[in-house]
Amino acid sequence: MKIQTSKKIILLLLTSSLLILTGCKVAFFGRTEMERNEFIRVVGIDKIDEGVKITIVTEDFSSQKGGTNPQKKSNVKTAEGKTVFEAIRNFWSFVDKKPFFGRVEYLLIGEEAAMDGLLKYIDFFCRDSEIRLNLKVFIVSEANAQEVIAKTNEENSFIYDKLRGITENQWGNSTFQKVDLIETMYILDCEYLALYLPCIHLISPKDGVLNNSQSIMVKGFAIFDGDKLVLDKHEELGRGINWLKSNIQSGVIVVKSPKGANVSLEIIDSNTKYEAKIIEDKLIITVKVQIQSSINEINSSEDIFTADTIKNLERQQGDIVKNEITKVIKYAQKKKLDFIGAADVVLHKFPILFEDLYKDQWEEILSDIKFDVIVYPNIIKTYDIREPNRSKIGEGK
Amino acid sequence: MIFRRNGNKKIKHNNIFYDELPDSIDAKLNTQTIKSLLGDGSDVECKTIFIGDNRLPITIIFIDGLADQQLISDFILKPLMEDKQFKEAKNIKKVIELVEDGYVYFSSQEKRLNIKDVILDILSGNTALIFDIENTVFTFDTKGFEKRAISEPTGENIIKGAKDSFVENLRTNTATIRKKLKTHKLMIKDFTIGKESNTKIAIVYIKGIGNENIVKILKERLDNINIDGVLTTGVIEENIIDNKYSVFPQVIYTERPDKFCANVIEGRIGLIIDGFPITYIVPVTIGSFLQAPEDYAYNYFVSSVIRFLRFFLMFTTLLLPGFYISIATFHHEMIPTQLALAITASKEGVPFPTFVEVIFLQIAFEILTEAGLRLPQNIGQVVSIVGAVVIGQAAVEANLVSPVVLIIVAVTAISNFTMPNQDFSNALRVWRILFVLLSSIIGLFGLSLASIILLHHLSNMEVYGIPYLVPFVGEEGKQLQDSIFRLPFSTLYKRPIGLKTINKKRQD
Numbered sequence: 001m002k003i004q005t006s007k008k009i010i011l012l013l014l015t016s017s018l019l020i021l022t023g024c025k026v027a028f029f030g031r032t033e034m035e036r037n038e039f040i041r042v043v044g045i046d047k048i049d050e051g052v053k054i055t056i057v058t059e060d061f062s063s064q065k066g067g068t069n070p071q072k073k074s075n076v077k078t079a080e081g082k083t084v085f086e087a088i089r090n091f092w093s094f095v096d097k098k099p100f101f102g103r104v105e106y107l108l109i110g111e112e113a114a115m116d117g118l119l120k121y122i123d124f125f126c127r128d129s130e131i132r133l134n135l136k137v138f139i140v141s142e143a144n145a146q147e148v149i150a151k152t153n154e155e156n157s158f159i160y161d162k163l164r165g166i167t168e169n170q171w172g173n174s175t176f177q178k179v180d181l182i183e184t185m186y187i188l189d190c191e192y193l194a195l196y197l198p199c200i201h202l203i204s205p206k207d208g209v210l211n212n213s214q215s216i217m218v219k220g221f222a223i224f225d226g227d228k229l230v231l232d233k234h235e236e237l238g239r240g241i242n243w244l245k246s247n248i249q250s251g252v253i254v255v256k257s258p259k260g261a262n263v264s265l266e267i268i269d270s271n272t273k274y275e276a277k278i279i280e281d282k283l284i285i286t287v288k289v290q291i292q293s294s295i296n297e298i299n300s301s302e303d304i305f306t307a308d309t310i311k312n313l314e315r316q317q318g319d320i321v322k323n324e325i326t327k328v329i330k331y332a333q334k335k336k337l338d339f340i341g342a343a344d345v346v347l348h349k350f351p352i353l354f355e356d357l358y359k360d361q362w363e364e365i366l367s368d369i370k371f372d373v374i375v376y377p378n379i380i381k382t383y384d385i386r387e388p389n390r391s392k393i394g395e396g397k
Numbered sequence: 398m399i400f401r402r403n404g405n406k407k408i409k410h411n412n413i414f415y416d417e418l419p420d421s422i423d424a425k426l427n428t429q430t431i432k433s434l435l436g437d438g439s440d441v442e443c444k445t446i447f448i449g450d451n452r453l454p455i456t457i458i459f460i461d462g463l464a465d466q467q468l469i470s471d472f473i474l475k476p477l478m479e480d481k482q483f484k485e486a487k488n489i490k491k492v493i494e495l496v497e498d499g500y501v502y503f504s505s506q507e508k509r510l511n512i513k514d515v516i517l518d519i520l521s522g523n524t525a526l527i528f529d530i531e532n533t534v535f536t537f538d539t540k541g542f543e544k545r546a547i548s549e550p551t552g553e554n555i556i557k558g559a560k561d562s563f564v565e566n567l568r569t570n571t572a573t574i575r576k577k578l579k580t581h582k583l584m585i586k587d588f589t590i591g592k593e594s595n596t597k598i599a600i601v602y603i604k605g606i607g608n609e610n611i612v613k614i615l616k617e618r619l620d621n622i623n624i625d626g627v628l629t630t631g632v633i634e635e636n637i638i639d640n641k642y643s644v645f646p647q648v649i650y651t652e653r654p655d656k657f658c659a660n661v662i663e664g665r666i667g668l669i670i671d672g673f674p675i676t677y678i679v680p681v682t683i684g685s686f687l688q689a690p691e692d693y694a695y696n697y698f699v700s701s702v703i704r705f706l707r708f709f710l711m712f713t714t715l716l717l718p719g720f721y722i723s724i725a726t727f728h729h730e731m732i733p734t735q736l737a738l739a740i741t742a743s744k745e746g747v748p749f750p751t752f753v754e755v756i757f758l759q760i761a762f763e764i765l766t767e768a769g770l771r772l773p774q775n776i777g778q779v780v781s782i783v784g785a786v787v788i789g790q791a792a793v794e795a796n797l798v799s800p801v802v803l804i805i806v807a808v809t810a811i812s813n814f815t816m817p818n819q820d821f822s823n824a825l826r827v828w829r830i831l832f833v834l835l836s837s838i839i840g841l842f843g844l845s846l847a848s849i850i851l852l853h854h855l856s857n858m859e860v861y862g863i864p865y866l867v868p869f870v871g872e873e874g875k876q877l878q879d880s881i882f883r884l885p886f887s888t889l890y891k892r893p894i895g896l897k898t899i900n901k902k903r904q905d
Binding site: 032033039059105132 | 730737738740750853
């Protein structure tokens with residue numbers, strides 16, 4: 001009995017050893033104290049003449065004594081190399097702590113690098129085990145990443161915090177959508193889909209911030225042909241793409257009252273559905289968008305809470321949304337870049353046909369598809385249902 | 398051979414004391430023999446009295462302090478000296494007849510034919526009446542030594558429940574149990590253990606409920622105990638458990654009669670040791686060590702939440718330091734960034750690696766706990782204050798440890814204190830060392846390995862034929878109503894399956 005137990009223990013230890021000692025170098029020698037790591041939160045990638053320039057933004061807490069009253073601090077460091085990996089390893093030469101990329105949350109890619117081709121710049125991030133694949137990728141519009149980081153990372157306001165705030169609050173306008181590295185990898189792997197990444201713009205003080213520092217704004221998407229950035233302005237396409245991707249969480253649509261005053265509608269819910277059909281060998285995709293919104297502001301004293309007026313407002317809202325969607329579809333068809341995901345719709349509806357006929361010539365087929373956009377606007381909430389101030393005494397009528 | 402099985406030992410009689418006394422048949426039952434066996438102890442009172450008109454000699458022997466002299470005077474000496482029948486007795490034979498007929502007003506008297514019994518009786522506080530001429534001895538139960546009154550339990554205080562506790566006197570304890578379990582099926586069987594101490598032990602169970610096989614095994618184990626004295630409970634405990642090389646407790650000790658009786662009713666076997674206010678309950682499994690008496694006093698929902706919390710805290714006290722070492726030194730990426738940054742900031746300036754910090758604080762904490770236990774109560778409090786100040790504030794300010802490690806060790810310790818059973822709590826403390834060491838070497842792999850070893854160890858343990866992990870393994874898995882949660886009493890209609898009780902139902 002005892003012998004059996006001993007054998008069991010030995011067997012257990014051997015089995016455990018086999019599991020544990022796989023990659024034993026990491027297991028046994030992988031011990032690192034946390035404070036010896038440099039917590040990198042944002043990485044910028046820029047193209048330079050002889051390779052690549054990596055800019056890292058670190059986050060740290062420093063305290064005077066034993067952890068009391070820690071102060072947040074951030075450092076920006078750059079290194080260059082022929083490849084991304086070489087540039088990253090070059091940090092080892094001059095930083096006092098081990099650069100740890102496991103906490104990178106934002107990857108900013110300079111416009112020039114994006115135009116040069118994304119793959120060679122993100123391959124390291126896709127391959128390295130330390131890096132999380134859910135980090136968010138942004139394209140820096142009309143600037144390089146280092147410039148954006150340098151101009152916006154301040155002593156008390158880190159670019160990481162700004163990016164986090166912007167991405168967390170993006171639902172308010174739905175003008176862009178964060179795209180993870182893993183999603184980027186998936187789209188790049190898919191031969192018929194085109195990549196789209198949110199765009200960062202550097203904004204000057206006059207654009208809204210009161211201090212002298214510069215800030216950033218994320219608006220719209222950068223569209224890629226393969227792994228190369230298409231040089232066009234597509235800021236206005238932001239919400240249109242989100243309508244098509246069913247990513248709209250909220251947003252403001254301004255319509256006109258019967259007397260021409262502005263009325264602000266808040267999108268409170270939306271849903272987009274696709275229907276693909278083939279009629280006389282022609283592919284037709286119907287995009288059905290359902291919107292639910294509320295009236296949040298009326299810039300006059302007129303009473304708009306009548307059935308006719310509400311219907312009129314809904315019609316205007318529907319037209320605006322339809323216009324935003326149509327613009328995006330037209331752009332996609334013109335550029336023959338399927339960043340709207342039409343191929344997925346057809347693939348799911350006609351999988352065999354797609355594999356046999358459409359897949360190899362999808363770019364050509366995309367431009368010939370007939371898109372029918374149907375919007376179902378619905379104003380369901382008016383918050384304060386009362387008529388506007390002074391509407392009863394006739395002002396505004 | 399390193400491991401020797403108990404079964405190979407030659408079984409001896411449970412009472413070695415008997416073996417050292419002269420053979421009962423040959424020895425004469427007279428004063429001289431008894432006195433010579435008892436020795437010249439100053440507390441041995443021996444007096445010859447002459448009764449009746451014929452001045453018939455009778456010797457009375459008892460141990461001063463053990464026997465109640467008032468009882469002896471009023472109920473033995475007074476009838477002998479004053480009763481008319483005794484006065485008129487013509488010879489010793491007549492006196493013996495009268496004693497046998499009950500003319501000494503004593504309900505608990507025995508005619509002893511064996512010198513060993515006489516000696517044991519006297520040493521237990523009885524009084525011996527020796528008739529040298531006839532070689533006859535009567536013993537009277539005059540036990541009357543000082544005993545502690547029944548008081549509130551000191552180690553198992555509860556708010557909503559009985560406030561009585563066991564005392565050092567076996568008979569008082571059996572009476573307390575009888576008072577709570579007024580059933581004729583309650584069996585109390587006495588044993589004597591200890592060559593020199595002759596300690597009485599009583600096995601308590603309910604006939605028709607308690608498993609007779611377990612009673613038999615327990616008796617055998619008690620019979621096999623070969624020791625000079627039972628002056629600590631460990632002597633008994635070590636000999637009645639199955640796995641002597643495990644730190645995990647295999648018996649429950651309690652000073653609460655209600656807990657004792659509840660377990661006996663459930664089908665377990667109780668053990669009372671004379672001289673200790675602690676009783677034992679067998680067989681018990683891991684689930685029992687996480688149950689507290691109050692679980693059954695409060696609302697079942699409240700009790701269930703507390704019970705669940707206790708299970709959670711069991712894992713906390715066992716795994717938390719190891720887990721912290723693992724993630725802080727091997728798997729940083731598991732820690733949310735903001736928390737990681739806070740930990741990093743708190744560790745600034747601390748010269749030791751995390752595992753050294755944890756081990757250092759654990760040792761310091763164990764030292765403080767030990768010091769607090771050994772010192773008198775008032776000074777013990779001072780130690781805890783000094784400990785808190787020194788370990789807590791000073792160590793952090795001196796950058797010897799980081800505040801996070803301090804919190805981890807404190808949470809671990811406090812979680813440990815919530816365990817209802819001190820033995821179980823100690824077992825977790827010991828196993829925690831393994832978890833810390835293996836985590837220090839290979840991180841979460843080490844933690845997993847330690848968990849596997851612990852699970853293997855516990856899976857291999859059996860207590861009186863019952864798997865130690867009951868009710869979480871085997872058929873007992875069906876009876877989880879009183880395990881992680883405590884469901885209403887209406888659902889607890891069956892006794893634990895593992896106990897293999899004769900009557901399996903609690904409620905009809």
